[in-house]
Amino acid sequence: MYKSEKEFLEAYNPEEFDRLSITTDILLLSISDEETANYRKTSKKHMSVLLVKRDDYPFKGKWCLPGGFLQVDEELEDCPKRILEKETNIKDIYLEQLYTFGGINRDPRMRIVSTSYMALVDKNRLKDKLASNASWFNIKYFDEDNEVVVVLDNEIDTLTFKIRKTLKEKTTDRYKFEIIENESLAFDHPLVILNGIERLKNKVNYTDVVFNMMPELFTLGDLQQVYEVILNKKLLDPAFRRIIANKVEKTEFVERGAGHRPSVLFRYKNNQK
Amino acid sequence: MYKSEKEFLEAYNPEEFDRLSITTDILLLSISDEETANYRKTSKKHMSVLLVKRDDYPFKGKWCLPGGFLQVDEELEDCPKRILEKETNIKDIYLEQLYTFGGINRDPRMRIVSTSYMALVDKNRLKDKLASNASWFNIKYFDEDNEVVVVLDNEIDTLTFKIRKTLKEKTTDRYKFEIIENESLAFDHPLVILNGIERLKNKVNYTDVVFNMMPELFTLGDLQQVYEVILNKKLLDPAFRRIIANKVEKTEFVERGAGHRPSVLFRYKNNQK
DNA sequence: CTAATAGTGTCTATTAGACAGTATGTT
DNA sequence: AACATACTGTCTAATAGACACTATTAG
Numbered sequence: 001m002y003k004s005e006k007e008f009l010e011a012y013n014p015e016e017f018d019r020l021s022i023t024t025d026i027l028l029l030s031i032s033d034e035e036t037a038n039y040r041k042t043s044k045k046h047m048s049v050l051l052v053k054r055d056d057y058p059f060k061g062k063w064c065l066p067g068g069f070l071q072v073d074e075e076l077e078d079c080p081k082r083i084l085e086k087e088t089n090i091k092d093i094y095l096e097q098l099y100t101f102g103g104i105n106r107d108p109r110m111r112i113v114s115t116s117y118m119a120l121v122d123k124n125r126l127k128d129k130l131a132s133n134a135s136w137f138n139i140k141y142f143d144e145d146n147e148v149v150v151v152l153d154n155e156i157d158t159l160t161f162k163i164r165k166t167l168k169e170k171t172t173d174r175y176k177f178e179i180i181e182n183e184s185l186a187f188d189h190p191l192v193i194l195n196g197i198e199r200l201k202n203k204v205n206y207t208d209v210v211f212n213m214m215p216e217l218f219t220l221g222d223l224q225q226v227y228e229v230i231l232n233k234k235l236l237d238p239a240f241r242r243i244i245a246n247k248v249e250k251t252e253f254v255e256r257g258a259g260h261r262p263s264v265l266f267r268y269k270n271n272q273k
Numbered sequence: 274m275y276k277s278e279k280e281f282l283e284a285y286n287p288e289e290f291d292r293l294s295i296t297t298d299i300l301l302l303s304i305s306d307e308e309t310a311n312y313r314k315t316s317k318k319h320m321s322v323l324l325v326k327r328d329d330y331p332f333k334g335k336w337c338l339p340g341g342f343l344q345v346d347e348e349l350e351d352c353p354k355r356i357l358e359k360e361t362n363i364k365d366i367y368l369e370q371l372y373t374f375g376g377i378n379r380d381p382r383m384r385i386v387s388t389s390y391m392a393l394v395d396k397n398r399l400k401d402k403l404a405s406n407a408s409w410f411n412i413k414y415f416d417e418d419n420e421v422v423v424v425l426d427n428e429i430d431t432l433t434f435k436i437r438k439t440l441k442e443k444t445t446d447r448y449k450f451e452i453i454e455n456e457s458l459a460f461d462h463p464l465v466i467l468n469g470i471e472r473l474k475n476k477v478n479y480t481d482v483v484f485n486m487m488p489e490l491f492t493l494g495d496l497q498q499v500y501e502v503i504l505n506k507k508l509l510d511p512a513f514r515r516i517i518a519n520k521v522e523k524t525e526f527v528e529r530g531a532g533h534r535p536s537v538l539f540r541y542k543n544n545q546k
Numbered sequence: 547c548t549a550a551t552a553g554t555g556t557c558t559a560t561t562a563g564a565c566a567g568t569a570t571g572t573t
Numbered sequence: 574a575a576c577a578t579a580c581t582g583t584c585t586a587a588t589a590g591a592c593a594c595t596a597t598t599a600g
Contacts, residue, residue, distance in 0.1 A: 002330055020345055022293060022375075022386055040550050040599075057275055072293055072384045076375020094442065100373045100388045102295075102349020109285050111345050113295055115373045115386075169367065170543060171481040208444040221551070238554070239589060260551040261597035270443060313572075313577055494579070511581070512562060533578040534570035 025067035027196040030123040040259035059186035089129040094212035219263035298340035300469040313532035332459035362402040367485035432457040492536035
């Protein structure tokens with residue numbers, strides 16, 4: 001039909017295809033500290049997620065993950081980077097592709113396929129830099145056999161959603177997730193959140209991702225708590241210290257003034273063998 | 274501006290956005306047996322991938338992964354399913370989303386974002402069912418520090434490509450892959466192949482995915498070889514048998530006629546504790 | 547002194563690695 | 574008998590889990 005690739009391309013007309021768009025959604029996760037009454041007790045930690053309030057239709061007034069349309073002249077991964085920078089005003093945030101959602105009616109406007117990304121950050125880096133429509137929500141989740149309930153709250157709003165999980169097939173532990181209750185989160189973002197939490201939970205076991213959520217200097221107690229929050233279980237001190245021993249290095253600094261034995265500050269070790 | 278979501282949606286015009294399309298590419302992997310001269314020796318196994326020859330521009334005449342455009346009224350995951358069924362004429366193939374590629378110039382026709390999927394199958398299920406433009410290629414890969422060379426061959430054609438890998442950041446072992454040599458494979462498909470191999474290599478360690486590539490009944494020797502091919506290293510017999518012991522169950526059948534002690538046939542055990 | 551966390555020593559249990567041996571078919 | 578793979582026993586090394594103990598601060 002065509003004599004050459006050049007000829008073919010000149011005759012090629014994208015207008016012949018149906019319209020569809022691509023967006024990216026960003027699940028920015030961090031760790032929050034909850035102040036406790038007793039100054040001697042260590043503060044309780046939570047995972048937290050950054051949400052933005054929609055000031056446009058659709059889902060006007062609801063909360064959702066930061067996201068936006070991919071531009072034609074923009075690399076896919078530059079899209080979440082651009083949005084993340086807009087919301088947080090900092091660069092160099094850990095970013096990793098999560099999953100691409102492509103349900104037919106996920107967006108009421110038109111057919112939209114969305115690639116979600118997970119980003120991790122130390123919240124303290126963002127002090128006073130957040131966009132005005134953005135807010136951190138603490139995450140609490142209750143993972144039963146075939147249902148997960150997630151509660152997000154930012155001390156003003158509380159958002160709850162419930163998701164049913166059914167095993168897809170028997171050889172892996174991949175689940176099909178369905179939103180069965182969701183009043184307050186826009187789009188299919190509950191799925192993105194769950195997906196990201198699962199990913200992070202797995203990843204902490206065989207990588208050093210956690211350190212993307214830590215400040216430059218930290219105590220091993222803090223670090224352990226972060227692992228515990230992500231893994232959703234208590235760890236034994238000696239075991240934990242053995243495991244992270246060659247990921248971190250001692251500094252000359254200590255953290256004092258907490259009503260108990262001061263804690264040595266560590267930093268992430270770059271060239272571990 | 275708009276009084277309601279309904280009003281907003283009625284005024285919404287998708288035509289205002291630039292055109293872009295979505296495709297899915299499928300990396301169908303399987304295991305091939307290579308006949309050996311000596312009838313007593315067990316046949317050598319390889320990973321193999323299904324490629325199709327392009328009979329249209331662009332990349333006319335080159336080999337590529339099976340793939341195609343997402344239709345507007347089609348769930349994202351139904352797209353690879355549809356294509357897979359077209360090429361193999363069977364359903365129920367293990368399918369898992371791999372990664373979404375969105376480089377600006379990955380396709381000469383227009384801006385195309387592609388979500389890749391990995392599929393696994395026992396090749397014997399496809400005997401005489403393959404589409405005429407499809408062919409299995411054996412995979413051999415050589416993984417150096419910062420370069421991977423992959424050689425694909427189907428006994429007629431041999432396709433070679435080389436990829437440079439550079440660590441993205443220090444906390445995980447995620448790499449940025451760049452194609453630095455590729456004569457014969459269309460699009461950025463070398464990246465999809467590498468991505469899939471990596472994924473599979475990781476996944477065999479903590480799931481039972483391998484069994485998607487096995488026939489109903491198999492010997493432990495065969496199973497071990499499949500693990501070895503995927504992991505690209507020899508395993509010790511007793512250790513291997515310990516690990517898979519509660520994933521499989523003995524059957525009453527044996528495989529005989531191979532010039533040595535017959536081997537018991539096992540099957541994948543469904544309800545392992 | 548007390549409450550609270552920091553940090554370590556050590557014993558045990560489980561899992562992974564290595565090697566050598568025995569078993570049993572086909573030609 | 575010889576070859577080739579099937580399959581098992583057992584010793585050792587490494588890793589993970591559990592518990593109990595000592596250390597050190599602010600108030």
